[in-house]
Amino acid sequence: MSGKDRLPVRGAQGELLRLVAGGRAESRAELARLSGLAASSVSLRVEELIDSGLLVEEGSGGSRGGRRPRRLRLSPTAGVLAVADLGAHHARLGLLDLSGDPIVVEEHPCDITRGPEAVLDWLADVFDGLLERHAGTGPSATPLRGVGTGVPGPVEPSAGRVVSPSRMPGWNSFPVAEHLRRRYDLPVLVENDANLMAVGEARAWPGHDNLMVLKAGTGIGCGLVVGGRLHRGRGAAGDISHVRVRTDASATCSCGHSDCLEAYASGAALIAALAGQGMALERPADLVARVDDGVPEATALVRNAGRLIGEVLTVLVNFFNPDAVVVGGSLSAAEPLISAVRAAVYERCLPLATRDLEIAATRVGRDAALLGAGALLLDAVLSPDQARV
Amino acid sequence: MSGKDRLPVRGAQGELLRLVAGGRAESRAELARLSGLAASSVSLRVEELIDSGLLVEEGSGGSRGGRRPRRLRLSPTAGVLAVADLGAHHARLGLLDLSGDPIVVEEHPCDITRGPEAVLDWLADVFDGLLERHAGTGPSATPLRGVGTGVPGPVEPSAGRVVSPSRMPGWNSFPVAEHLRRRYDLPVLVENDANLMAVGEARAWPGHDNLMVLKAGTGIGCGLVVGGRLHRGRGAAGDISHVRVRTDASATCSCGHSDCLEAYASGAALIAALAGQGMALERPADLVARVDDGVPEATALVRNAGRLIGEVLTVLVNFFNPDAVVVGGSLSAAEPLISAVRAAVYERCLPLATRDLEIAATRVGRDAALLGAGALLLDAVLSPDQARV
DNA sequence: CGATTTATCTTCGATCTCGAAGGAAGTTGC
């Protein structure tokens, strides 16, 4: 097993390291511009970071009309992060370097209904295996710096505790963060999966400080980035699955109300509807495959789901006025879904709100939540004094 | 006319001054706790601020078990802010001290359709009269430090320019901030009225960092405070007037779509509906009076409006998960409206979102927008280096 | 009443940060 030291970072060093890690700065000059520190102070801190082995100087970058910058990178031996994204039936797990880039990512079947202890211990065992194979062993191993996971339910921000999850029987009030922290004496992050996805996506949308990131998979979720930071509200922000939608039919949702969006437009609902038509599918991905094959029933259903989602989004887009709406989750691969969302939003929203609005599929793909976990974890690791991520 | 000097504030002084001005700190010790600065640094900066006449030491505060703090206050001669809230037919104008507290507030009839030049010049004339009477004249006058106004339409954040306002014919694209800045060589703030109201209200809700502030008056607007800061989006955030609502009837809104919330629940719509029943009213305040008198038609209409608004809010509350929903604007004085909003939200929202949610009428009252303008202006005045408010 | 505890505020040396100045290493234009 790898070492477990906290990063030796003091004062302004964390800020600088984060800028390099986030790929936002590559030279001392860029660091000075972005951090607001004086160039001289940056030079001093960078020198210390190089001495302590966290940063390395590597070649030179492109000139912008003057002397070439000396390119800075995080040392690959500075550390790794272990991150996971727990879904209802599958889990993605991986290691990231301290720039937040994936070293290795694996997907495993994982039945979350086995309960928190079993699932979390299994998770940690997989992490240990990954670390052994990709971070080395013994004193020369790249040290583990933080552990994070996404869960498919609401998370109380301060405690890292799951609250009232509808898809996670046995997990209610379980202190996930505390459990993991007992095994890893390190910064631990536990967060809702849609929120992590939003953070991961945000890194791929520079200049877009206000994002709505829709997760369209088995369920429907949404993560919200405001001013470049994740918006949690009181821990439940981003829920759009239980909005009442206008349809001809009438369905009762698991929440007890009728005509919730989730009952019509979630992957689970679509699969159930197709099963009613004699087409048995297992996962939302199978549904996307049918759409790609041009199966009319599947396409019609998906398009209708997109329209319903889009109508809900009109309200939220007018209200929140984001720079972009990003659609992720397994259903985002179905082009008709995104077209339908786009059509509904552009038709009904105010021109002022849609003037520069982008509505697009994920730029990050399936690892968005893992990358988001990395980004938040990095903040925690690099500023141990600051408030929790 | 008063002097027009910028405040002589450097470095950390602005932060300290803002904490005192905002009423969040009253002693050096509190300043140290809230600012994060060392107590010694605070003492130095406070000494400078007292020397320059911006702060005064005044008596001592209550003990918390040890030595009594020496209470700090802003000097009343440090300066004044001139603020206004332009409505469709009336304008509120006033002077605030640098703590953001009102010195004088007046309401005048004002027809905004006379166009920007006429209205703004009139506005400035009123300001000058107020300054003469309440800030003194000549070299001993309390200097004017900033000018701000709210307008009933969308404002482009960076330019202080009105964009596509539906109720302000002749104002489209007019550079309001620039026009005022030509008359006052000072920090100038121009902002949407609902946004200002939200900021003003936020000061009265300490510990509530995420607020939705509904303005229910002639029109319907909403201001959004996220993480203690005003959320503007791309300048249009907070619009809820053009959400489609479910009703029996069918009305076409000025925006060209049918069944917008504004067409059923705004003060203008309610007054029009009552006029159709033979009851002629001029302003939303008259409507509130009828409700207070127990006129059944008025009460039923207002209650129905509250229900429609509440149904729209359910979506937004689930999504944004605020700490509180505050209802302001002239219609907020009608208790049935707030009850109906509350009933709709509590009935339909997720328990997790409403668990600790407060839904309440304004704590600040009719001056909310003026106080909000003061708060934002103070930020601009006290941190001339920082980004625009 | 005097000792103890708690809180506020100041003094002082060490450390951090800044900004100006200048050296280093490129590009651009004649």
Add this chain to the structure above:
DNA sequence: GCAACTTCCTTCGAGATCGAAGATAAATCG
């Protein structure tokens, strides 16, 4: 090929900030 310019980075003194220690002032309690 050479001067002028731009950008990157470092050096160095001035000033800002910090933290520890102590002085000051009041509440608490035997």
